[in-house]
Amino acid sequence: MKTIADLGDLTGRRVLVRSDLNVPLDDGGAITDDGRVRASVPTIKELASQGARVIVTAHLGRPKGVPEEKYSLKPVASRLEELLGQPVAFATDTVGESAREAVEALEDGQVLLLENLRFNKGETAKTAEERREFAEQLASLADAYVSDGFGVVHREQASVFDITKLLPSAAGGLVQSEVEVLRRLTEDPQRPYAVVLGGAKVSDKLGVIDNLLGKADRLLIGGGMVFTFLKAQGHEVGKSLLEEDQLDVVRGYLKTAEETGVEIVLPTDIVAATEFSADADHEVVPADQIPADRMGLDIGPDSARLFAEKLADAKTVFWNGPMGAFEMQPYAAGTEAVARALVDITASHGALTVVGGGDSAAAVRQFGHSDDEFGHISTGGGASLEFLEGKTLPGLLVLED
Ligand SMILES: Nc1ncnc2c1ncn2[C@@H]1O[C@H](COP(=O)(O)OP(=O)(O)OP(=O)(O)O)[C@@H](O)[C@H]1O
Numbered sequence: 283m284k285t286i287a288d289l290g291d292l293t294g295r296r297v298l299v300r301s302d303l304n305v306p307l308d309d310g311g312a313i314t315d316d317g318r319v320r321a322s323v324p325t326i327k328e329l330a331s332q333g334a335r336v337i338v339t340a341h342l343g344r345p346k347g348v349p350e351e352k353y354s355l356k357p358v359a360s361r362l363e364e365l366l367g368q369p370v371a372f373a374t375d376t377v378g379e380s381a382r383e384a385v386e387a388l389e390d391g392q393v394l395l396l397e398n399l400r401f402n403k404g405e406t407a408k409t410a411e412e413r414r415e416f417a418e419q420l421a422s423l424a425d426a427y428v429s430d431g432f433g434v435v436h437r438e439q440a441s442v443f444d445i446t447k448l449l450p451s452a453a454g455g456l457v458q459s460e461v462e463v464l465r466r467l468t469e470d471p472q473r474p475y476a477v478v479l480g481g482a483k484v485s486d487k488l489g490v491i492d493n494l495l496g497k498a499d500r501l502l503i504g505g506g507m508v509f510t511f512l513k514a515q516g517h518e519v520g521k522s523l524l525e526e527d528q529l530d531v532v533r534g535y536l537k538t539a540e541e542t543g544v545e546i547v548l549p550t551d552i553v554a555a556t557e558f559s560a561d562a563d564h565e566v567v568p569a570d571q572i573p574a575d576r577m578g579l580d581i582g583p584d585s586a587r588l589f590a591e592k593l594a595d596a597k598t599v600f601w602n603g604p605m606g607a608f609e610m611q612p613y614a615a616g617t618e619a620v621a622r623a624l625v626d627i628t629a630s631h632g633a634l635t636v637v638g639g640g641d642s643a644a645a646v647r648q649f650g651h652s653d654d655e656f657g658h659i660s661t662g663g664g665a666s667l668e669f670l671e672g673k674t675l676p677g678l679l680v681l682e683d
């Protein structure tokens with residue numbers, strides 16, 4: 283991959299950095315885990331120390347191509363400023379007048395954050411044609427481009443993919459180091475190799491299972507994905523998250539797993555609540571008996587024990603996605619049990635344990651674990667999963683020398 287050194291002398295040059303600053307926010311808009319902001323600091327610092335005029339770009343959440351206050355990156359600018367220990371200017375748009383004026387005002391070594399890229403339809407549009415104008419507007423702000431948002435390298439989007447065709451481009455240190463660690467999981471991982479999947483981006487993650495079935499020895503399923511599996515097995519799932527149109531696909535996965543000897547571990551019990559709220563009435567029910575008026579919001583205590591058992595002898599583990607809605611205390615125990623199991627096997631027999639994803643990383647920190655209790659905490663959720671599948675990621679492909 284091309285690196286920052288390949289961009290030559292950066293003094294006085296405007297460098298656009300694509301970071302992944304997609305951090306979880308609470309209802310009041312406060313950042314609940316700043317891991318991704320922290321991870322993006324070294325590259326920004328490096329560029330600023332080389333005298334570049336640093337223009338940081340990122341997205342937050344999934345707004346639909348128009349500005350929405352709750353997805354503003356403004357709170358992230360303040361956090362970035364604290365972590366960098368230098369002022370961070372903020373533009374209230376991405377490629378409009380505010381952005382152009384702010385870029386114009388930048389001096390060597392100064393840093394600017396542009397408003398959420400996804401407030402512009404062109405960022406995530408399906409075809410290169412539809413993304414072109416926005417990519418060109420972004421590129422016109424800078425003289426060089428650094429891709430440092432590992433969490434988005436699986437996205438063929440204007441700020442990740444198309445822009446590299448318009449500016450001299452290189453990978454930042456975060457992208458480089460993530461790729462180095464994750465490669466250890468794809469090249470001859472020590473076995474047993476277990477993958478734990480959960481979270482809420484169900485349709486994104488169901489698709490990766492196909493490829494993982496050929497790589498991992500065990501697949502432990504928790505989080506919102508569980509219910510599509512349970513339904514595929516003929517059980518009722520009440521009001522739980524469900525991908526109705528994926529039922530046949532999931533039946534196919536279960537069949538493949540049986541044929542290839544890959545063990546799919548599903549929860550045996552579920553914490554079922556009347557609604558998506560910490561105060562809702564909730565109870566532990568067998569996984570095949572979720573009442574029609576309840577939704578599953580965590581794996582139950584028996585499942586937590588089962589998952590810990592299935593992880594105990596693993597030598598390599600990749601975990602993406604919380605086991606439940608861990609932000610709410612009544613539904614945190616399953617995720618906490620998986621985090622504990624990973625910490626234990628890292629300490630007991632030096633298992634290579636990798637946690638991927640903004641929310642999963644936030645969860646382990648919420649439980650009081652430090653990053654060094656795990657083999658690696660990746661900033662990439664979907665990106666790290668797709669990397670493990672052995673897929674060619676568009677955002678990495680374009681950085682190849
Ligand atoms: N059973 C469930 N029902 C509803 N939501 C759930 C359930 N289990 C987990 N979640 C939610 O899933 C969210 C995290 O899912 P996501 O797939 O985004 O995880 P991630 O991969 O760690 O993060 P990212 O992809 O953003 O990096 C959490 O906010 C959690 O509350």
Ligand SMILES: O=C(O)[C@H](O)COP(=O)(O)O
Nearest residue numbers: 302304433434640663664
């Ligand atoms: O949270 C993530 O995994 C990255 O920031 C990418 O976000 P996306 O899944 O909305 O593209």
